[in-house]
Amino acid sequence: MPQQITIAIFSENKAGLLHRVTTSFTRRKINIESLTASESEVPGIHRYTILVEITPEDADKLVHALEKQVDIQKAFWYSNDEIIYREIALYKIRAEAMADGSPALEVVDRHHARILSVEEHFTVIQKTGRREATTQLFEELEPYGILEFVRSGRVAISRPMKELKDYLAELKVASAR
Amino acid sequence: MSTTTKPDTSETSSPSNRITGSEAVVRCLLEEGVDLIFGYPGGAIMPVYDELYKYSDQIHHVLVRHEQGATHAAQGYARSSGRVGACIATSGPGATNLITGIADAMIDSTPMVCITGQVPKHLLGSDAFQETDVMGITIPVTKWSFQITEASEIPEVFAKAFYVAKSGRPGPVVIDITKNAQFGELDYQYERCEVVKTYVARPDVGRNELQEAADLINSAERPYILFGQGVILSEAEAELKALVEKAGIPAAWTIMGLSAMDTEHSLNVGMLGMHGNYGPNVMINECDVMIAIGMRFDDRVTGNLEKFAKQAKVIHLEIDRAEIDKNVKTDVALVGDAKEVLSLLTPLVNENSHEAWHQKFKECDAMEFDKVIQNECSPTEGMMTMGEVIKNLNQHTKGEAIIVTDVGQHQMVACRYAEFKQTKSNITSGGLGTMGFGLPAAIGAKLGAPERQVIAVVGDGGIQMTIEELGVILQTDVHVKIVLLNNEFLGMVRQWQQLFFDKRYSATEMVNPDFQKIAEAYKIESKRIDDRADLDQSIQDMLDHDGAYFLEVMVGKENNVFPMVPSGAGVSEIRLE
Numbered sequence: 088m089p090q091q092i093t094i095a096i097f098s099e100n101k102a103g104l105l106h107r108v109t110t111s112f113t114r115r116k117i118n119i120e121s122l123t124a125s126e127s128e129v130p131g132i133h134r135y136t137i138l139v140e141i142t143p144e145d146a147d148k149l150v151h152a153l154e155k156q157v158d159i160q161k162a163f164w165y166s167n168d169e170i171i172y173r174e175i176a177l178y179k180i181r182a183e184a185m186a187d188g189s190p191a192l193e194v195v196d197r198h199h200a201r202i203l204s205v206e207e208h209f210t211v212i213q214k215t216g217r218r219e220a221t222t223q224l225f226e227e228l229e230p231y232g233i234l235e236f237v238r239s240g241r242v243a244i245s246r247p248m249k250e251l252k253d254y255l256a257e258l259k260v261a262s263a264r
Numbered sequence: 265m266s267t268t269t270k271p272d273t274s275e276t277s278s279p280s281n282r283i284t285g286s287e288a289v290v291r292c293l294l295e296e297g298v299d300l301i302f303g304y305p306g307g308a309i310m311p312v313y314d315e316l317y318k319y320s321d322q323i324h325h326v327l328v329r330h331e332q333g334a335t336h337a338a339q340g341y342a343r344s345s346g347r348v349g350a351c352i353a354t355s356g357p358g359a360t361n362l363i364t365g366i367a368d369a370m371i372d373s374t375p376m377v378c379i380t381g382q383v384p385k386h387l388l389g390s391d392a393f394q395e396t397d398v399m400g401i402t403i404p405v406t407k408w409s410f411q412i413t414e415a416s417e418i419p420e421v422f423a424k425a426f427y428v429a430k431s432g433r434p435g436p437v438v439i440d441i442t443k444n445a446q447f448g449e450l451d452y453q454y455e456r457c458e459v460v461k462t463y464v465a466r467p468d469v470g471r472n473e474l475q476e477a478a479d480l481i482n483s484a485e486r487p488y489i490l491f492g493q494g495v496i497l498s499e500a501e502a503e504l505k506a507l508v509e510k511a512g513i514p515a516a517w518t519i520m521g522l523s524a525m526d527t528e529h530s531l532n533v534g535m536l537g538m539h540g541n542y543g544p545n546v547m548i549n550e551c552d553v554m555i556a557i558g559m560r561f562d563d564r565v566t567g568n569l570e571k572f573a574k575q576a577k578v579i580h581l582e583i584d585r586a587e588i589d590k591n592v593k594t595d596v597a598l599v600g601d602a603k604e605v606l607s608l609l610t611p612l613v614n615e616n617s618h619e620a621w622h623q624k625f626k627e628c629d630a631m632e633f634d635k636v637i638q639n640e641c642s643p644t645e646g647m648m649t650m651g652e653v654i655k656n657l658n659q660h661t662k663g664e665a666i667i668v669t670d671v672g673q674h675q676m677v678a679c680r681y682a683e684f685k686q687t688k689s690n691i692t693s694g695g696l697g698t699m700g701f702g703l704p705a706a707i708g709a710k711l712g713a714p715e716r717q718v719i720a721v722v723g724d725g726g727i728q729m730t731i732e733e734l735g736v737i738l739q740t741d742v743h744v745k746i747v748l749l750n751n752e753f754l755g756m757v758r759q760w761q762q763l764f765f766d767k768r769y770s771a772t773e774m775v776n777p778d779f780q781k782i783a784e785a786y787k788i789e790s791k792r793i794d795d796r797a798d799l800d801q802s803i804q805d806m807l808d809h810d811g812a813y814f815l816e817v818m819v820g821k822e823n824n825v826f827p828m829v830p831s832g833a834g835v836s837e838i839r840l841e
Contacts, residue, residue, distance in 0.1 A: 099462065103399050103411070110404045151586035157408040157428050157463045261464045 091120075092146045093170055093243045096135040096153055097127060097161045097251060104158055108135060111153050117141055121174070121240030129251050132160065138241045161254050165245055172243035176221035177203065178212040178228055179235035185210040191231040198224045209234060281453060285415030286311035286446040289379065290319045292422035295454045298350045300341065300711055302326045302334035306354025308394060309381030311446035326711065326740055329732035331358050333704040335365020336730065339374045340708030343691045344666055344716070346499070348429050349376040349708065355383055356394030359440070360401065364698055366436045367405040371695030372520060373497060375434035377425050384444040385413040398440040407435030415448035423457035431465035433584040434497055467583065469600035469608065477579045477596045478612030480553050486621045487513045488551035488576070490536055490544075490565075493520035493694075494558015494583060494602045501525065501687045503606035504557065510610055512617040514625055516544035518559050520694040523684035527663065533625045537565040538829045539676040542636075542838060543628030545829065548573050549836040550624070555579045558602045561591035562695065571834025581605050635840040636826050641681060647820035648796050650677040650749045656803050657719065657747070658683045665717040666691060668709050668744075670702030670726030673755035676825045678721045688713075700729030706744045707736050717745070717807065724750040724776050734786040737812045745806050746788075748816045751823065752776060759824045764831075783814040790814035 098104055105124070112119055120138040127134040141149070146164040153162040178200075184191050185202075195202065200214040214224050221238055283291070289312050293301065301323055305313045316325050328334040331353045338349030349369075353362055359380040369376045383392040399411050408428045410421050418441070425437040481487055495504050501524050508515045508525070514533045515525060525532050534541030536548060548554065554576040559565070566572040569591060580588055581598040588597045598605050640651030654677055657665070663683035668691040669675040675692055684690060691709050693701035706720035727748060736742060758772040783790035789809055793802050799817070806813040827838045 103403065103409070106400060107403050114404060148586070148590055151588075151590075155433075155584060155586045157460060160462045258464065259461060261468065262461050263459050264464075264466045264468060 089140045089142050091167050092139050092141055092143070093165045093167070093172065093241060094135075094137040094139060094146070094150065094153075095163045095165070095243070095245070096137065096159060097132050098135075098159045099131060100133040101158055105135070107156055107158070108153065111149065111156070112137075112139070115145070115149065117145070117149065123240035123242055125242070127251060129255065132251065132255070136241060136243055160258055161251070163245070165243065169247070170243040170245050172217070172241050173215055174218055174221060174239050174241055176214045176224070176236070176238040178214070178225065178233055180210050180212060180228060181232050181234060182206070182208050182210060184231040189231070191228060194224070194227045198227070200224055281451050282449055283452045284311065284315075284446070285418055285441070285448050285450060286315045288415065288418040288450055288452050289422070289441065289446070290315040290323065291452060292419055292454060293350060294319070294322055295456065296348065296422070296426045298323060298348070300324045300326065301350040301352055302328055302337040302341070302708065303352035304328055304331050304334060304354070304358060306358045306381065306394070308355035308383055308443050309352060309358070309379070309446075311443065312352065312379070312381070312441070326707075326736060328704065329735040330730065331361035332364050332700065333730055333733040333736070335362050335369065335376070335378065336698075336701050336704035337708030337711070337733075337736070338376050338378075339365060339369050339372075339701075340668060340691055340705030341712035342374050342376055342708075343705075343712070344688055344709035344718070345712030346688060347375075347712070348426055349374065350379070351376070352379040354381045354394065355398070356396045358394075359398045360396060363401060363405065364696075366402060366438065368693055368696040368698045368701065369436040370405045370407065372693065373434050373493060374436065375429040376436040377429050378436060378438045380438060380440045381446070382411065382440045382442045385442045386444070388413075388442070398438065402438045405436070406438050409438040409440070411440040411442070412445050413442045415445045415450040418445065418450065419452065419454045423455060424460060427457035427460065428463070432463070466601050466604070467585065467599045469598050469605045473596055473598055474605070474608055474612060477555075477598055477609060480577050480579060480596060481511055481513075481555065482614045484553035485618070486551045487511065487553045487555065487618065488548060489513045489515040489555045489557060490518070490548070490559060491515060491521045491524060491557040492518040492559025493524075494581075495521055495524040496687055498558065498583070498602040498604075500558070500603035500606050503603050503610065505529070507606055507610045507613065510615055511613045512615070512622075513555070514547070514618075514622055516540070516548075518562065518565050518694070519679050519690075519692060521559060522679055523687050523689040526685055527683045528685070531622075535679060536835070538567070539680065539825050539827065540838075541629070541680070542632035542827050542840060543625040545827070545835040545838040546628055547625055549575065549834070551576050553577045553579065555581070556592075557581045557606070558583070560584075560587045563591075566591060567829045567833055567835040567837075571836070632827065632840065640677070647823075648794070648799065648817060649823055650674050650819050651681050652796065653747065653749060653799065653817050653819070654678050654681040654721070656799055660803050660807055661717060661719070665689070665719050666709050666713060668692070668702055668706035668718060668720045670720075670722040671697045671699045672723045672726060673751070673759065673823075673825050674721055674723045674749040676756075699726040702726055703730050703746065704733045704736070706746070707733060707740075707742050710742050710744045719745045719747060721747045721749065723755060724748060724752060724774055725754045728776075731782065734782070734788060737788060738786045741811070743810075743812050745812070746814045747806075748779060748814065749819050750776065750779070750816055751819050751821050753821055755823075756825070758822070762822070762824070779814065779816050788812045788814050790816065792816040792818070794818035
């Protein structure tokens, strides 16, 4: 059964690499739900965190196809119970809706969201959490008028304790054979 | 790329090493042992062509007539010589014309480096004349690719390109070089690449897995070896033969593995797959242990996966980890180079003979001979058949020639019946099935193995896709022999239309040109025959002729290739008629 799978890909930051990564998905007609590029804990190594909905069997094949790309060091896939993950969402609300005593403020408070910025004509709310939580807040703020909404891609930390640098050390030995 | 050294750009470097990017390109090629390159010039690659002119005593440039021909010729060269094929083209249409050959090399694991010119860096993305996004287009069909925009990048990128193309599971690499990088200067210094730290070229096979594989083989009563091109690419032919003979295991091949083992060897049981031999297809569903070596379980090999060797324990020896469990679930994975792994495995394997098991293949062979082979290879009436032409070729070549095929019925017949005593002798487009591959690949194969007889066996459809490459034979005087098996149809499609579309021959009948006149126009000796009484002498004349030769053989228009595994069927449901 297809399920939410988080794919983590580690590589040096090189022009064209993202195209090579996404090609591995598109040629299999796997839709990318979200994609986040960032540094990793290892200097010079970047990571892509990609959320897809596929079967574990297809995830296995995809990760091996990714990992064999010359410029990709490592690729992993995780089911949701193997990671701690979050997304960040920002909501732009008309200033009047957020006036003192407005029920919208109560909604923000109840969701443990925070007011990121108060401007003359609007207020920006920030909510960090899983998709269901940011979606729930969206639905509850909607009656007050959401002028703009954005949600980041998933970021995820894996539960297994083996560190990337240990994988890279193994790779260094293997590549020098 | 940790072992490659960046060019020294300090002012103290020797002035003699200060050269242009375009000269660096040619010197890099020389460093990698390239003495032959297939290509076609154009605006964005002219500086490199100017250097090729200067270095023409060291690098032979073969002018093709279409860039697709350059890629297939480079593939043929790589496959017959075991070296990296090189080709070069200009930007835009020059580059896009390479794509078919690059995709073909990718799926058939052929080491190839393609160099394309590109508009100057400052014009990238501006829709300049003959600009196209070569990186974007080629990334999905290359093992690696890189766009060079500064001259100083050239040595390091070329070193990595050749290493990546040749090592591990080989494949095509594209280097796109902007024109400013060709005109620019660098302090040239070259160091060959031997390691790419993000890439494992030679996986280290697990010792436990080796023992597990040996135990499975030693316990097997009906073991079955299935080998592919990985054996040829890792030059493991002797190691394969040693395992086969020691353990007494019948060995079948994929189309890409053909010629890795003498076709007349008593344990070589033939081809598995859609038009393979009856025995291997039926017995794959009766074996108890399957040892797959250097192959990837293509759907043309396995047929319906739900009906493919479900009873067997599977050992898969393969250098590309991504192939393990991709199509067929593996019990023991031996991830590594075929030559290395086989040399470690065979000492762990017991001597055996499996006589009763061999006998079952022989019984199948007898059935296939009666129902198919006799009629196909030794007909006595009617139009000539493709099979009898190949059989006659065998009698003359004694299995010593390189046979290059195009794609279609003639390809299947040639692969079924051609005899091979030497490796690297069957050159065909297996994975992509590229019509038009045959003629340019044969030209490349001959240039890669000039001492060997190279015979292109082609159909009337495929040859017309790249027939312009006869111009290379004319200009470069390449002594290839072309056998055109002319049935005036796109035969394989027609066969499917006959069998599966109620004989509705949609767009498969060919109105052909006078091929003799075309050959004559290119000053190639030629002959057309339609009587089997002329076949033997005509083939003799072709092979005796000192030069290229074009032999057109008219064959039955509506002959079919059998046996055949219908699409979607299991391999053991193979039809003999």
